[in-house]
Each structure stands twice: as structure tokens, then as C-alpha cells.
Amino acid sequence: MSQDVQQGLSTRNARLIVFARGVSDFGAFLNMVALSTYVYWLSQSVVFVSVFLACRVTGGIVASLFGIPFFRRFAGRGTLAGLDLARALLLVPLLVLIPAHQLSVLPFIAFGIGLCNSLFAIGLNSQLPTWVALEQRVDTNAWITSAAATGAVFGSLLSGLLIATGGFEAVFAVNIGTYGVAACLILPLRALYSVAMAEHRSFAAEWHALTKGLRGAPVLAAMLLISMLDTLGSAAHNVGWPVLSQYISPDTAKTVMGYLLAVWACGKFVGARLASAVLKGRGLHAMERLFMLGVALMSSGFILTFQQTQLWLALLLVVWAGLGDGISEVALVSRAQSEPDRLRLPLFSLLTLIQMAGFGVGMLVVGPFYLTWTPAQVIILFHGLPLSALLIMTVWIGARAARQVESTPP
Incomplete structure (x- = not known):
């Protein structure tokens, strides 16, 4: 061919x-x-x-x-x-x-x-x-x-x-x-590109191989951890949409929620297209940095959105959150697909487990917070988790890069 x-x-x-x-x-x-x-x-x-x-x-x-x-x-x-x-x-x-x-x-x-x-x-x-x-x-x-x-x-x-x-x-x-x-x-x-067929291994052997692979790619492992924390934030804002809509306009809460979701999705659409343009021809490090940027935009965008009581400001800021959502998702999936064939399937299985378990636990955990806290406070707490992890990851990557420079002979 x-x-x-x-x-x-x-x-x-x-x-x-x-x-x-x-x-x-x-x-x-x-x-x-x-x-x-x-x-x-x-x-x-x-x-x-x-x-x-x-x-x-x-x-x-x-x-x-x-x-x-x-x-x-x-x-x-x-x-x-x-x-x-x-x-x-x-x-x-x-x-x-x-x-x-x-x-x-x-x-x-x-x-x-x-x-x-x-x-x-x-x-x-x-x-x-x-x-x-x-x-x-x-x-x-x-x-x-x-x-x-x-x-x-x-x-x-x-x-x-x-x-x-x-x-x-x-x-x-x-x-x-x-x-x-x-x-x-x-x-x-139609299958066009051959892959190395992984041998049938036990469940424990598959996860052991994945753990070993992630130890060799610590930044990817950190991305998975941040993704897990992000699902808690996602659960918080999904539970909070009706509450925020009620705050903004008690008489037309359902319409307000529809506007917020539609504008968020438009932002995610644009964010995905931006990620495609930025990552074209770039390598793994670009995907990792773009993921970090996307998470920062998304979580900060949701935090700012839930501080608002005026619809036009909330719509403006939820675009920001959508942009980050689209950017981080494309960067994470593309980075995971760059792993060797034998690791790709367990990696996506782990990613799905993280997202489903995190979202499920998050839906149970965040509910009681809305009984005593305002939506703004709840979102600061739960979207503050991935932002904090992102800050730690950024400092760690910087220190790691500095050590590599120091160890490189002149």
C-alpha cells in the first residue's frame, strides 16, 4: 500500500x-x-x-x-x-x-x-x-x-x-x-498500522507492568494523580450547577443552567482546537506542559465562575473553564497514546478507573458541603485540590530539570 x-x-x-x-x-x-x-x-x-x-x-x-x-x-x-x-x-x-x-x-x-x-x-x-x-x-x-x-x-x-x-x-x-x-x-x-501484540498476562502482571512503566515516566504518573483530583472538582461543579443557577436567577434557573452548559461546551470545543494547533509536530514535553496549562485554566475558571451572581460574568468566565477543559483533555489523551503498545491498554483502563471512581466518590462527598457552604466556597475547596497538586508538580519538575542540568558534564 x-x-x-x-x-x-x-x-x-x-x-x-x-x-x-x-x-x-x-x-x-x-x-x-x-x-x-x-x-x-x-x-x-x-x-x-x-x-x-x-x-x-x-x-x-x-x-x-x-x-x-x-x-x-x-x-x-x-x-x-x-x-x-x-x-x-x-x-x-x-x-x-x-x-x-x-x-x-x-x-x-x-x-x-x-x-x-x-x-x-x-x-x-x-x-x-x-x-x-x-x-x-x-x-x-x-x-x-x-x-x-x-x-x-x-x-x-x-x-x-x-x-x-x-x-x-x-x-x-x-x-x-x-x-x-x-x-x-x-x-x-480499517487497521493500517501494526502494533506489538502483548502476550496474555494475569491481571496482577498487567498492573505490575503499568506501575513499572509509570515509574519510568513520573510526569505522566503525576498527570494521572492530578486527573484524579480533577474528577473531585468536576463532581463539585456538576452538583453545583443548579445551585449556582438558582443564585444567579431564581425565576429562570433552568434556562441559566442551560446557558452555562452550552457556553462551557463552546469553550471546550475551542480549547480542543487550540490544543491541536499548539501540539502539531511537538513532542511529549509539550503535551505535558499543555496539560498543566489546561488544568490551571479549567480549575481557576470554575472557581471564578462560581463567585459570580451576574449571568454575563459567569458566562464569560465559564468559557475560560471550558478552554482549559478542552486543552487538558486533548493533551492527556495524546500523551497516554504515546506510550508503548503493551502499556497503552492498561493505562487507559487505569485512567477510566480514576475518572469513574473519583467522580462517583466526589458526587457522594461534595453533597453535604452544599448544605452549609456557599457554592463559591465548595468550588474553591475541590478545584483547589488539582491546582495545589499542579503547583507541587511544577516545582518538582523545575527541581528535577535543575538537577539534570547540574549532573550534565560541561
């Missing part, structure tokens, strides 16, 4: 992946909003909604734990398409069962969707280097992040419209269709 033909197929693969991820994330946010609302409508219980969300997060955690042996054995486009079809099939009982029988199966549906969502993300991110050329990888990651942000906004906004016009059944039918479309976009992918 000539290099030009291979490059053209790589571009085609990249476009298919971006559209598939965008449609898939649109479906994920569509059903997250619709199912949470539906569970509350059926049960009239906040506790049952909490159980439902906990089952979804648990599914994601379980996926991160057995994602390594799963994709060692079942790699490729067929598995990813199958995960999309599985998500579609999980929603079918909500169209055929009567509401009285649905409450008992909803926790299992939540677990299954959380499991498939995380497996899909692990499989797609870890295998992307087999489908997309090295020089196109950062740009593809940027477009994936942009597509995910766009899908999140449209999924969140359209779920309410669909519920109002066609009922919950219309949302579930559209959701099943989105997963079917995503599967159809994944199937034409």
Missing part, C-alpha cells in the same frame, strides 16, 4: 471515529438526562435515583478493571460496534415492558450502560493508533473532544425537548437509533 493511499485511509478512519464518538456521546448524554428524569418520574424517590446513578458509575468502574483482558482477547472494530449495539439493546425493555415492571430492571440497565460506555472509551482510545497515523493523532483527539462536547450539549438540551413533545418513549427510540448509527460508523474502520 502506497504512503498516499495509507494517509488517505487514515484520514477516513479519523473522520469515522470522530463522527462515531460524537453520535455515541450524544446518545450517552441523551439517555443520562432522560433516564435520570424517568427514574424519578417512575419511583418518585431521590434515593432510587441515587441508586440508579451509583449502578451506572459501578458499571464504569467494573469496566476499567476487566477492560485489559477483554480487549487483549477481543480487540478491533467489531467489539466496539458490538458495544454500541449492546447499549441499544439495553434500552429495548423500556419500550416493551409496562412501567410497573421497569423499576426492577432499571438498575441493571444503568449498570450495563455504564459498563459499555467505559469499555467503548477504553477500546477506542487505546486502539486509535492502529487506525490513525501518528501525525494525525493529536488532531483526531482534538476533534473527538470537540465532538464529545457538542454531543453533550445537544444531548442534554434535546432530551428535554423530546420528552415534552414525544414522551420518554421517543427519547429511548432516538437513543437506540444513535447507538445503531455509531455502530455503523465504526464497522468500516
Whole structure:
């Protein structure tokens, strides 16, 4: 195969992946909003909604734990398409069962969707280097992040419209269709770049190899730690959106929240595109520095946003947070994909475990703080954690670089 033909197929693969991820994330946010609302409508219980969300997060955690042996054995486009079809099939009982029988199966549906969502993300991110050329990888990651942000906004906004016009059944039918479309976009992918096939190892051996690899890449290990702390901040601002919206405008809180989320997503879209432009042709150190910049922008942006009581100021500052979110996500994923083939799958499994566990724990931990603290104080605490870790990381990297200079012979 000539290099030009291979490059053209790589571009085609990249476009298919971006559209598939965008449609898939649109479906994920569509059903997250619709199912949470539906569970509350059926049960009239906040506790049952909490159980439902906990089952979804648990599914994601379980996926991160057995994602390594799963994709060692079942790699490729067929598995990813199958995960999309599985998500579609999980929603079918909500169209055929009567509401009285649905409450008992909803926790299992939540677990299954959380499991498939995380497996899909692990499989797609870890295998992307087999489908997309090295020089196109950062740009593809940027477009994936942009597509995910766009899908999140449209999924969140359209779920309410669909519920109002066609009922919950219309949302579930559209959701099943989105997963079917995503599967159809994944199937034409063609493997272009060979990777070193890792031998089948035990769970302990996989994690031991990853630990050893991270000891050789301490900056990447620090990035993972900061990412874990960032999920606590993410949980804090996700819980805090309705509270902040109520502070800004009690009469139109839902509309204000929609504006904030939409503008944040626009900022994330732009941030991802900026990351692509900055990282073009750059190496690992550029990815690491850009990640640090992105986290600093994101956390400081959310801290400043939650200090506001005027909508226009909050919208201006939430763009700042979105920019940082897009930049840090593209830099982190691109840096992780630069690791050797044998480490990439366990690395993305660990990243998913960190994000799902951190977000799940964060949702439980931050709630009580909102009972006695203002939203501004809660966000300063929880987004202050990644900023503090970032400051320590910056000082440590500077000291490490100074030691290397001193040890270098003149």
C-alpha cells in the first residue's frame, strides 16, 4: 500500500471515529438526562435515583478493571460496534415492558450502560493508533473532544425537548437509533498500522507492568494523580450547577443552567482546537506542559465562575473553564497514546478507573458541603485540590530539570 493511499485511509478512519464518538456521546448524554428524569418520574424517590446513578458509575468502574483482558482477547472494530449495539439493546425493555415492571430492571440497565460506555472509551482510545497515523493523532483527539462536547450539549438540551413533545418513549427510540448509527460508523474502520501484540498476562502482571512503566515516566504518573483530583472538582461543579443557577436567577434557573452548559461546551470545543494547533509536530514535553496549562485554566475558571451572581460574568468566565477543559483533555489523551503498545491498554483502563471512581466518590462527598457552604466556597475547596497538586508538580519538575542540568558534564 502506497504512503498516499495509507494517509488517505487514515484520514477516513479519523473522520469515522470522530463522527462515531460524537453520535455515541450524544446518545450517552441523551439517555443520562432522560433516564435520570424517568427514574424519578417512575419511583418518585431521590434515593432510587441515587441508586440508579451509583449502578451506572459501578458499571464504569467494573469496566476499567476487566477492560485489559477483554480487549487483549477481543480487540478491533467489531467489539466496539458490538458495544454500541449492546447499549441499544439495553434500552429495548423500556419500550416493551409496562412501567410497573421497569423499576426492577432499571438498575441493571444503568449498570450495563455504564459498563459499555467505559469499555467503548477504553477500546477506542487505546486502539486509535492502529487506525490513525501518528501525525494525525493529536488532531483526531482534538476533534473527538470537540465532538464529545457538542454531543453533550445537544444531548442534554434535546432530551428535554423530546420528552415534552414525544414522551420518554421517543427519547429511548432516538437513543437506540444513535447507538445503531455509531455502530455503523465504526464497522468500516480499517487497521493500517501494526502494533506489538502483548502476550496474555494475569491481571496482577498487567498492573505490575503499568506501575513499572509509570515509574519510568513520573510526569505522566503525576498527570494521572492530578486527573484524579480533577474528577473531585468536576463532581463539585456538576452538583453545583443548579445551585449556582438558582443564585444567579431564581425565576429562570433552568434556562441559566442551560446557558452555562452550552457556553462551557463552546469553550471546550475551542480549547480542543487550540490544543491541536499548539501540539502539531511537538513532542511529549509539550503535551505535558499543555496539560498543566489546561488544568490551571479549567480549575481557576470554575472557581471564578462560581463567585459570580451576574449571568454575563459567569458566562464569560465559564468559557475560560471550558478552554482549559478542552486543552487538558486533548493533551492527556495524546500523551497516554504515546506510550508503548503493551502499556497503552492498561493505562487507559487505569485512567477510566480514576475518572469513574473519583467522580462517583466526589458526587457522594461534595453533597453535604452544599448544605452549609456557599457554592463559591465548595468550588474553591475541590478545584483547589488539582491546582495545589499542579503547583507541587511544577516545582518538582523545575527541581528535577535543575538537577539534570547540574549532573550534565560541561
